[in-house]
Amino acid sequence: MRGLSIGIFLLFFGLVGCNSVASYQAHLQKELTPEQQKKDIRFAQKKINKLHPSIDWYLPKGAFDHSMDSLVEATKNFKKPNDLFFQLSPLVAQVRQGHMRLGFLPEKVTKQEAKRRKKLGMGPMSQVPIILHDEKFYLSRNLSGDSTIKVGSRFLKINGISLDSLYQKHRKTYTSDGFNQTYFPYRFQRSFSNIYALEFGFLDSLQCTFSWKDSEYTKMVHRKKSVENKEKTSSKTTKDTTKVISTKQITFSKKENIRKKKRIFGYDVASSKFQRELQWIGKDSAVAYLKIRGFSKGRYRKAYQQIFDEITQKQGKYLVIDLRDNPGGLLNEITELYSYLSDKPFQMIDTPTVVSKTSMLSPYWNTAPWYAYPIAVPMYPFFAVFQTIKTKKTTQGTYQYALESSKIKTPKPNNFKGEVFVLINGGSFSASCLFSSMVQTERRGILIGEETGGTAHGTVAGFMPVYRLPNSKLPLRLGIMDIRPVKVKGVEGRGVLPDIELLPSLEDKLQRKDPELGWVLNKLQK
Numbered sequence: 350m351r352g353l354s355i356g357i358f359l360l361f362f363g364l365v366g367c368n369s370v371a372s373y374q375a376h377l378q379k380e381l382t383p384e385q386q387k388k389d390i391r392f393a394q395k396k397i398n399k400l401h402p403s404i405d406w407y408l409p410k411g412a413f414d415h416s417m418d419s420l421v422e423a424t425k426n427f428k429k430p431n432d433l434f435f436q437l438s439p440l441v442a443q444v445r446q447g448h449m450r451l452g453f454l455p456e457k458v459t460k461q462e463a464k465r466r467k468k469l470g471m472g473p474m475s476q477v478p479i480i481l482h483d484e485k486f487y488l489s490r491n492l493s494g495d496s497t498i499k500v501g502s503r504f505l506k507i508n509g510i511s512l513d514s515l516y517q518k519h520r521k522t523y524t525s526d527g528f529n530q531t532y533f534p535y536r537f538q539r540s541f542s543n544i545y546a547l548e549f550g551f552l553d554s555l556q557c558t559f560s561w562k563d564s565e566y567t568k569m570v571h572r573k574k575s576v577e578n579k580e581k582t583s584s585k586t587t588k589d590t591t592k593v594i595s596t597k598q599i600t601f602s603k604k605e606n607i608r609k610k611k612r613i614f615g616y617d618v619a620s621s622k623f624q625r626e627l628q629w630i631g632k633d634s635a636v637a638y639l640k641i642r643g644f645s646k647g648r649y650r651k652a653y654q655q656i657f658d659e660i661t662q663k664q665g666k667y668l669v670i671d672l673r674d675n676p677g678g679l680l681n682e683i684t685e686l687y688s689y690l691s692d693k694p695f696q697m698i699d700t701p702t703v704v705s706k707t708s709m710l711s712p713y714w715n716t717a718p719w720y721a722y723p724i725a726v727p728m729y730p731f732f733a734v735f736q737t738i739k740t741k742k743t744t745q746g747t748y749q750y751a752l753e754s755s756k757i758k759t760p761k762p763n764n765f766k767g768e769v770f771v772l773i774n775g776g777s778f779s780a781s782c783l784f785s786s787m788v789q790t791e792r793r794g795i796l797i798g799e800e801t802g803g804t805a806h807g808t809v810a811g812f813m814p815v816y817r818l819p820n821s822k823l824p825l826r827l828g829i830m831d832i833r834p835v836k837v838k839g840v841e842g843r844g845v846l847p848d849i850e851l852l853p854s855l856e857d858k859l860q861r862k863d864p865e866l867g868w869v870l871n872k873l874q875k
Contacts (some may be wrong), residue, residue: 370459376822377454380427385820387421389799390437392818393451393825394681397441400711402704402831403809407445407527407842416440430454430821431547438522441825445842446826447526447778447803448810454821456546466551470574473555474545477570479504479512481534483857486512488559489859493570493609499561501859506558508549519544526782527842531775532802535674539776613655615647625649629663636873637665638866640646641686644678644780651684657689663762668765669869671772672799677779680754680832687784690769690793691760697787700749701811702831709736709750712814712829750811750830769794770869771849777801779808783834785845790836798865799852807833 381389394417397404404413417440428436431453436449458466466472474491477499479486486504504512516537525532537544549555553572558565610616614625624646624866630636637660660668684697703709710733714725739751773785780801788794811830818825839846851865 352541370457373454373457377430377456380429381433381820382427383424386424386428386433389433389818389821390417390421390424391821392816393437393441393742396816396825396827397444397449400704400708400827400829401444401446401449401809401815402708402829403446404444406809406831408443413440413444416443430823434823435518435522437823442522442524445524445527446809446828447524448531448808448826450523450826452824453522454549454823455543456550458551462551464573465705466553469553469572471510472572473552473557473570474507474542476573477504477555477557479538479541480858481516481538482858484513484516485536486516487855487859493568494573494849495568495570497566498557498559498568498570501855502559502561504557505560505565506556508552508556509558510548515544515548525804525844526778526808527776527804527806527844529800529802529842529844531844532778532799533775535774535776535802539674539676579815588653607832613648613651613654615643615645615649617642617646623647625652625656627659629665630669630870634663635665636667636669636870637663638669638671640671641675643675644682649679649682653685653689657761657763657765660765665765666767667770667869667873668767669770669772669866670794671866672777672781672785673772673774673865674776675778675781676776677781677803680752680780680783680811683780683784683787684754684758687787688758689761689764690788691791692764692766694757694759695787695791696757696835697754698752698783698807699833699835700751700755701833703748703750703829704739705748706737706740706742706833708748708829712812715814715816733751752811752830771796772798772847772869773801773843774799774864775802777845778803779810782808782845783832786834786837789845789848790834790838795849796845796847796870797849797851798847799850800846803838803844805834805839805845806841807831 394414397413413614413802420436420440434451434453441449441451471492473493476499477491478489480489481487488498488500488502488504491498491500516534519537519540520533523533523536525536555570556567557570558567560566609621614626616622616659617624621644622642624642624644626640626642628638628640630638639656647869680698685695687695713732741749741751744750771785771788771790773781773796778801779787782801782805785796785801789796809828809831811828811832813826813828815824815826817823849868851868853862853864856862857864
């Protein structure tokens with residue numbers, strides 16, 4: 350009987366899941382009336398005006414409302430939800446705040462269809478991964494088994510559709526912080542799998558058009574079970590400077606297991622990598638290399654304590670902090686990290702600005718999942734009182750919300766006193782930029798690489814609720830706290846500019862060379 354009950358239970362939720370996917374797919378094809386579209390546009394306009402503290406930071410006053418009003422007046426035809434996305438998202442992006450964005454609705458599949466594809470093997474696009482260089486697409490690897498497809502070929506089209514045109518189409522739908530342009534290709538490449546699914550669906554075969562030595566050629570790539578000619582990067586010998594890094598990881602006592610390590614250092618299952626990873630360069634362990642892929646997962650306080658204890662123990666003289674492609678995360682984490690670099694009290698950010706006394710109450714129900722409501726409902730009065738107390742009205746009539754990161758902090762007893770190098774690029778965003786800006790303004794290290802994707806002057810982020818537009822169900826994410834560093838240098842609206850600008854060439858990317866880290870090592874060798 351028990352087995353029968355479990356079977357009925359699983360069958361019920363399986364049927365619900367199938368119906369849910371079918372309903373979702375039907376919604377994607379539903380045509381919204383002009384009135385429904387106008388209602389969604391007004392909903393987005395109202396939410397942004399109500400919660401965003403700095404709409405006019407990079408826009409003339411009134412420009413946002415004018416563009417939204419114009420779109421409402423121009424809306425006359427029936428459109429599907431994702432068609433509305435391509436019309437409305439550029440108007441959200443014009444505010445030039447990268448944390449605020451309108452998302453599209455990706456395609457979903459049933460569990461049965463997912464199992465079918467998994468059984469058939471690797472999808473065609475996974476066999477011909479791309480890299481972006483100078484806003485052009487190139488084939489970075491060939492996992493198809495077809496040796497006539499040349500790595501490094503210019504990737505021109507998928508099923509007859511130009512990749513260049515896709516890039517220009519989607520580039521309008523999101524933004525960096527401010528006016529810097531380096532963020533766009535990194536964001537597009539990071540989101541390409543979702544963009545591909547939106548534009549082409551999930552296909553078992555693709556027609557790919559390439560260019561090699563001024564000669565164009567087309568190949569069919571099919572879903573396949575096995576992957577021939579898979580690169581064994583772990584055993585491949587190369588002159589790449591990153592290969593000098595020892596594979597020895599942070600040592601743990603026998604009592605600590607792998608689960609604890611993953612919990613502390615923030616293990617990402619999808620990439621099979623840790624958020625924070627310390628390695629050593631050279632036999633004498635003089636150079637510590639700290640790769641930080643994001644300021645979010647894991648228990649950062651314990652992680653940095655162990656990391657800097659090891660650096661102190663091994664008497665590391667130089668520290669390389671790699672923030673390339675780091676999208677940001679917790680302000681408290683970058684404050685904690687900097688406390689290991691500073692030898693004097695410091696303040697990471699000013700007290701953030703919000704729109705009103707009740708701004709911080711708005712995201713409460715939005716961020717709580719439905720199954721948490723039994724706990725969330727009785728807790729709300731306490732939450733409301735706490736948030737209201739933390740929100741103060743200034744003498745200028747604005748409102749500020751006190752954060753831990755806006756307080757003066759003292760350095761750690763085992764703070765690192767050696768030379769610091771920070772690697773940055775256009776994929777460095779949000780908290781990565783605030784940290785890099787702090788290092789630069791305090792002259793605590795040398796920044797190497799490319800202008801960051803986020804600005805040096807701050808961002809609008811903090812709590813970031815997501816609202817669904819009432820008819821299209823498109824997700825609108827908002828940042829509601831104006832966060833700015835205490836000290837800043839550089840041009841308003843630009844990213845953190847490196848002290849040493851180094852941009853990897855196409856050959857560097859294809860051969861996985863690392864000129865930024867190479868520059869540091871060459872400097873230290875001299």
